[in-house]
Amino acid sequence: MITILREFVQSFLTFLERVGLLVRFALRLAVILPSGLLRPRPIIEQVYNTGAMSLVIIMTCGLFIGMVLGLQGYDLLTRFGSEEYLGTATAISLLRELGPVVTALLFAGRAGTALAAELGLMRATDQIAAMEIMAVDPMRRVVLPRFLGGVIAMPLLVSIFIVVALFGAQLVGVEFFGVDSGSYWSQMRSAVELSDIREGLVKGLVFGVACSLIAVYEGYNAMPTAEGVGRATTRTVVISAVVTLILDYILTASML
Amino acid sequence: MRSTRTIDISTGLFVLLGFAAILFMVTQITNRGYSLKSDSYRLTASFENIGGLKTGAPVSMAGVTIGRVEDIQYDMKLYKAIVTMRISDKYRAIPNDSDASIYTAGLLGGQYIGLTPGGSDVPYKDGEQVIMANDAIVLESLISKYLFNSAATKPGASTPAPAPAAQE
Numbered sequence: 001m002i003t004i005l006r007e008f009v010q011s012f013l014t015f016l017e018r019v020g021l022l023v024r025f026a027l028r029l030a031v032i033l034p035s036g037l038l039r040p041r042p043i044i045e046q047v048y049n050t051g052a053m054s055l056v057i058i059m060t061c062g063l064f065i066g067m068v069l070g071l072q073g074y075d076l077l078t079r080f081g082s083e084e085y086l087g088t089a090t091a092i093s094l095l096r097e098l099g100p101v102v103t104a105l106l107f108a109g110r111a112g113t114a115l116a117a118e119l120g121l122m123r124a125t126d127q128i129a130a131m132e133i134m135a136v137d138p139m140r141r142v143v144l145p146r147f148l149g150g151v152i153a154m155p156l157l158v159s160i161f162i163v164v165a166l167f168g169a170q171l172v173g174v175e176f177f178g179v180d181s182g183s184y185w186s187q188m189r190s191a192v193e194l195s196d197i198r199e200g201l202v203k204g205l206v207f208g209v210a211c212s213l214i215a216v217y218e219g220y221n222a223m224p225t226a227e228g229v230g231r232a233t234t235r236t237v238v239i240s241a242v243v244t245l246i247l248d249y250i251l252t253a254s255m256l
Numbered sequence: 257m258r259s260t261r262t263i264d265i266s267t268g269l270f271v272l273l274g275f276a277a278i279l280f281m282v283t284q285i286t287n288r289g290y291s292l293k294s295d296s297y298r299l300t301a302s303f304e305n306i307g308g309l310k311t312g313a314p315v316s317m318a319g320v321t322i323g324r325v326e327d328i329q330y331d332m333k334l335y336k337a338i339v340t341m342r343i344s345d346k347y348r349a350i351p352n353d354s355d356a357s358i359y360t361a362g363l364l365g366g367q368y369i370g371l372t373p374g375g376s377d378v379p380y381k382d383g384e385q386v387i388m389a390n391d392a393i394v395l396e397s398l399i400s401k402y403l404f405n406s407a408a409t410k411p412g413a414s415t416p417a418p419a420p421a422a423q424e
Binding site for chain 1: 266
């Protein structure tokens with residue numbers, strides 16, 4: 001009994017320690033942020049790595065999420081004889097929830113793991129130690145551009161995802177099932193407010209910060225072994241997904 | 257690692273695509289900055305009550321969408337709602353004694369304007385007002401009318417209920 005309790009306390013302390021380390025890491029990033037912005041070249045490269053390279057998977061998933069929404073929404077709404085609300089239902093659920101959340105999960109799986117594995121491998125092959133010896137700050141040179149690249153790419157990915165999904169839902173609802181294309185768009189227009197779009201973009205930005213931070217933190221602090229890199233990659237996906245969903249609830253509650 | 261030029265080009269493309277998506281969302285999904293094609297003409301109609309009609313709602317004839325509601329204003333002199341419709345140029349020959357009614361699509365559906373053709377040979381001109389406009393049926397006024405009428409016809413009811421304020 002006592003050992004179980006002790007273990008519980010122990011693991012809770014480890015958890016607190018990790019949170020503290022993460023916050024310290026984030027603060028260090030924030031402090032060197034202005035100097036990092038002066039050097040846009042590596043940031044552009046990372047926007048390419050995290051954003052442009054994720055484009056295909058984001059667009060494919062967006063299309064299918066939209067098509068599923070069109071199918072499910074149509075099936076549900078015809079029961080009430082109001083399938084002209086399909087556009088409204090799709091747009092609002094995408095803008096507020098599905099767009100940011102699914103993009104963040106995909107982002108964690110596609111870009112977050114890549115970041116964590118890359119940084120973990122740099123740690124394992126002593127590249128980071130070599131930089132420190134040469135008096136080059138690896139936080140500034142390696143970590144910050146990767147973090148910023150993710151933060152910049154996320155809101156853009158979210159909006160691309162949403163627009164592609166809207167056309168996916170239109171494909172199913174309007175082209176396959178024959179919902180009037182005018183009602184689809186006009187009902188959407190009359191119901192969607194600018195604040196819905198703002199909510200989606202704010203969520204995208206916050207999730208981008210969270211997922212990128214977790215990815216670079218886990219990669220940078222990975223154990224310098226092959227196993228450590230693997231573990232860092234796994235942890236990135238798991239923690240990113242959990243944190244995204246928790247943050248999603250908090251953000252929704254604060255913005256509704 | 258690919259050459260920097262390729263990276264720059266695809267990054268630029270990605271960022272442009274992202275901003276294009278944001279622009280699309282702001283202008284096309286919300287009800288601001290949305291415009292119809294120019295090959296159309298306007299009709300207006302004045303209603304006592306438009307119910308839940310919104311801008312962008314379809315205007316249809318025999319169930320076929322021929323245009324959209326462009327603008328809804330309240331006229332302080334007539335105490336009526338002035339609805340401006342944009343009709344596609346394909347449907348130029350609407351008789352100038354056609355009337356407009358507000359209908360509801362489905363049970364909970366959005367409202368739309370239905371035009372019923374008249375018998376005149378002369379078509380409506382651009383900007384002309386529809387002669388007869390039938391108001392939206394408001395469920396509450398229907399229910400209250402029914403309730404008051406049934407109370408009035410009940411035997412033994414001493415004072416007849418006043419006529420409902422909303423007329424059809």
